[in-house]
Amino acid sequence: MSLRTPALMISACLVAATGCVGSTGAARPDDSGTRLSQSPSSTPSSSSAEPVLPARRAESVVAPRRPVRATLPSGRVVPVSGAGTTGTGVLDVPDDVDVAGWWRGGSRIGDPFGSILVAAHVDSDSEGLGPFAELLTVREGARVRLEAHGLRQDFEVRSRRLVPQGSLVDDAWIYDAAGDLRLTLVTCAPPYDASRGGYQNLAVVTARPLGPPEAA
Known part of the structure; x- marks a missing residue:
């Protein structure tokens, strides 16, 4: 089976996606509402300028890490490997x-937003039903735990939907790198x-x- 977006396909039970983030900067007005400017007369001299300290990550900020394990509601622990895409844009889900396969273009544990896909x-001719069949x-309300090396995060199931195989133009929420942080689990149905x-x-x-x- 296959799943297609305008640029990507997801087959063998899955999906792929791309996203981009841009930013712009603008001059900031001071408290009086006038625009700040720097001119030779207003630029502080080198002797009075304070040294600029290198940027440091705040202790409260978690460095994002890719998932390596998922504990399903039944308690079954499933290893998670990284999954890229083939030359035709198909998500290369582990055989x-x-x-399970985590799409490398998606969000990670510790990211503030986007879909962790x-x-x-769901099954195999030689292996029978897999754990994702549940x-x-x-x-x-069921709980799922996602773990990375030294990090873990718990999630609560909010919805289960059946999505027809085919284009995901109208279902970008599955893979979108924007929006609230969420865990998106997918298998064939x-x-x-x-x-x-x-x-x-x-599914x-x-x-x-x-x-x-949290630290694991």
Whole structure:
């Protein structure tokens, strides 16, 4: 099965996405409402200028890290490996149903916004059902824990939706790098129709953080 965005595809139960962030700067008015300027007469002399200290990360700010493990509501622990895309834009989900793939272009634990996209196959001809099969029946309020090296964050399931295979033009929330931070878990969903390429839907589970990341 496959999933397509205008620029990317997601197959084998998943999705890929891109995002960009830009910023602009502008002169800041002073308290009187006039625009600050620097002229030879107003520029402080080098002798009176205070030294500029190098920027330092605040202790309260967490350095984002990619997930390496997910604990599903059942308690099943699933290893998470990084997943890129093929030359045709297909998310390269691990073949092993017991291993999930985190899209490297998505958000990480510790990022302030965006979708942390983690996907896995629902089953396999040789391995049977995989752990992500429980997403087909997961309920609102269930807990999922995502872990990185030295960091963990708990999430609560808010919704489970079936999304038809195909273009994701109208479903950018699955992979969007903007918006509130969320964990997005994806796997294949029935019906299965071999003549039409396999599973016809995706099960997309969205979970929101219960709090900030914690040291593991």
